[in-house]
Amino acid sequence: AQKVTQAQTEISVVEKEDVTLDCVYETRDTTYYLFWYKQPPSGELVFLIRRNSFDEQNEISGRYSWNFQKSTSSFNFTITASQVVDSAVYFCALSGGIGTGGFKTIFGAGTRLFVKA
Amino acid sequence: AAGVIQSPRHLIKEKRETATLKCYPIPRHDTVYWYQQGPGQDPQFLISFYEKMQSDKGSIPDRFSAQQFSDYHSELNMSSLELGDSALYFCASSRPPQNTEAFFGQGTRLTVV
Numbered sequence: 001a002q003k004v005t006q007a008q009t010e011i012s013v014v015e016k017e018d019v020t021l022d023c024v025y026e027t028r029d030t031t032y033y034l035f036w037y038k039q040p041p042s043g044e045l046v047f048l049i050r051r052n053s054f055d056e057q058n059e060i061s062g063r064y065s066w067n068f069q070k071s072t073s074s075f076n077f078t079i080t081a082s083q084v085v086d087s088a089v090y091f092c093a094l095s096g097g098i099g100t101g102g103f104k105t106i107f108g109a110g111t112r113l114f115v116k117a
Numbered sequence: 118a119a120g121v122i123q124s125p126r127h128l129i130k131e132k133r134e135t136a137t138l139k140c141y142p143i144p145r146h147d148t149v150y151w152y153q154q155g156p157g158q159d160p161q162f163l164i165s166f167y168e169k170m171q172s173d174k175g176s177i178p179d180r181f182s183a184q185q186f187s188d189y190h191s192e193l194n195m196s197s198l199e200l201g202d203s204a205l206y207f208c209a210s211s212r213p214p215q216n217t218e219a220f221f222g223q224g225t226r227l228t229v230v
Contacts, residue, residue, distance in 0.1 A: 033218060043205055045160070045221045091159060095218070103211055103219050104150060104173055107159040 002027045004094050006108035013082050014116050021077045021111045023092030029053075032096035033103065034068065034075045039089045039110070048090075051075065082115045089113070119143055121222035123208050129228045130198050138193040138225045142210030148172065149191040150219055151183060152207040160207055166191060198229045 003026040013019045025034065036048040049059060051068050059066050063080045079086055089110045095103040122141040130136050142149050148167045152160040162175035166185035177183075180198075185191045189210075195202060205226050209219035 035218065037221075043226065044223045045207065047218070047221070050218050103148075104162050104165060104175070105152075105160075105209070105219055106162070109159050 002029075002032075002094055002096055002106045004092050004106055004108035006090075006092055006111050008111045009109070010112045010114065012114040012116065015084060016081050018078060018080050019082050019113065019115075021079075021090050021092075021113070023075045023077065023108060025073050025075065025092070025094045027094060027096050029096035032094060035093040035095070035105070036066065036075075036077050037091045037093060037107075039091060041088070045091070048077075079113075082113075084115050084117050087113055087115045121208055121210050121220055123206075123222035123225050125225060126223065127226050127228075129230060131230055132198055132200060134198050134229075136195045136198060136227060138195070138206055138208075138227070140191045140193070140208030140210075140222060142189050142191070142208075143212075143220055146210035146212045146220075147189060148211045148219075149185055149189070150209040150211075151177075151191070151193050152209065154205040154207065154224075155201075156204070160205075163193070195227075200229050203227060203229045 005024045032053045034051045038046040065078045067076045089112045091110045092108040093105045095105045124139045150165040151163040154160040163177040164183050165173045169185045181195050183193045205224045207224045209221045211219040
């Protein structure tokens with residue numbers, strides 16, 4: 001069975017601090033995909049990044065960076081120099097397998113990030 | 118670029134009423150997924166369709182039904198609504214195997230009073 005664990009329920013930081021959101025996953029699939037989504041108070045799911053199981057390269061996009069480590073089944077997300085606009089719930093997610101069944105996505109419980117001015 | 122369209126965006130219904138949510142996938146996407154996100158919870162997979170056939174099923178109540186039509190749009194029908202059905206309902210679409218992710222719509226917020 002697939003599972004995503006985000007152990008941090010809430011994190012509160014002061015603006016300009018760096019913050020790391022942890023994500024640990026479980027899957028038996030050899031091919032799978034990991035995602036991070038941001039959900040602001042307005043409710044929509046904003047796609048941030050996708051990683052496939054064969055690509056362990058870390059990625060940086062502006063103030064965002066991701067650390068994928070297959071050995072520890074982790075896919076952590078770091079926001080550098082956090083801003084108030086980063087306040088949201090962040091979901092780590094997993095989908096696996098290929099084929100016509102599609103890509104059902106399993107979400108973690110989410111981490112609510114508060115960034116104070 | 119065209120995105121997944123969900124309608125309505127907001128819906129208020131009374132207990133025991135029926136609601137129908139609609140989802141229009143990205144053009145040429147043949148797979149549609151429905152998710153339910155209760156307050157303070159993560160989105161939970163309900164059901165998916167590929168080429169108009171149900172392809173997977175999650176924790177969807179028997180009071181709910183869904184289908185995908187010939188134009189690939191999908192509808193989620195919810196009957197005998199309960200207060201606990203109040204949630205954000207997301208639709209997503211993809212075209213596997215080309216797509217390695219599902220693209221989410223903006224959601225329909227259903228409130229049952």
